[in-house]
Amino acid sequence: MTVQVNLNERHQKILQATVKHYIATAEPVGSKTLIQEYDFSVSSATVRNVMGKLEKAGFLYQPYTSAGRIPSDSGYRIYVDRLLPSKKPLKKSLAKNLSRQIGAPQKNYEILFKKITQVLSDLSGCIALVTLPQTASNIIYHLQLLRIGEQKIMLVMVIDNYQTESVLFDHQDFNLDHDHQMGEVIDQELQMLSNFLNHKLKGRSLLDIDNLDWSELEQDFKQYAHFINHLLDKITENYRISSYSPIMVQGIAKMVRQPEFAQIEHLQILLQLLEEEQEKLFPVVFNLDEQKESFSKVKITIGSENPLQSMHYCSLISSNYYQGTYPVGSVGIIGPTRIAYEDAIALVESTADYLTNAMED
Known part of the structure; x- marks a missing residue:
């Protein structure tokens, strides 16, 4: 899903800086912070004015009066679609890291997929999801x-x-x-x-x-x-x-530590989905129709874009892996909407590539 809106270069740079700072700190961002930490050759008043315009456009909002601003789901969407740097160098290093930590692909799928899910969670700091391959009931x-x-x-x-x-x-x-x-x-x-x-x-x-x-x-x-x-x-x-196959899940404890889930009810409905309602989650993680419509190898669903209400405080980043030319499963990361998108996208894509190669072997 791409938000169609015209932003000039200054708007884009200030939105990009706001999103990056909030992802790193989980603290609302003010104009003084951006001036101090980013190389903007403009006054604080100019930055404040641009942030106000971004708020009116729906890309930023104030969690409470007199606070700095934080990105909305639409703001994250603009950031993901337009403002992310190239992931190629990062993906290359992650692919090496994955291979080193997982080792050579094992013939025992259950052991292999359990290890991959754990490594994916450790590297992302989020909940990792891997659907087991649908090799049966195919031919x-x-x-x-x-x-x-x-x-x-x-x-x-x-x-x-x-x-x-x-x-x-x-x-x-x-x-x-x-x-x-x-x-x-x-x-x-x-x-x-x-x-x-x-x-x-x-x-x-x-x-x-x-x-x-x-x-x-x-x-x-x-x-x-x-x-x-x-x-x-x-x-x-x-x-x-x-068609439904079990989803391996790791990293729930990591999500508990995120400030977005300090409200216990948000965490409870997510845990119920992961532990008791995987049949609802499966078509969201492994959706062949949406994958065909996407120009990207990786699918990114942010906050309220998620079809399941229990995931409206989360972002899901997923990618299919293949056996030959057939998609047989999916790799995914669930994190807060404040997830480090650049790292998560490269990590999911690298893991999906690894599993595709493992399925070929």
């Missing part, structure tokens, strides 16, 4: 369309470990009107479609279905284009609802 072995009664069609799908998934739907859902046909003819038609789908999908990942291009179907199957596209939507919808 399609066989598909079969079956007529169930007069108005229903069932798709039976055999996937990894010979696990069976099924999806039931109505004829009319797919603009199929077979009332005038004999059951035997319908069965033949469904078998033909089953053969076609097996030819196209066997050996592919369920996660890859969204990426397939069905715009140019063979001539014999053009009349079934709507049916096929709707069917694939049903498969991916059903898979997204049922």
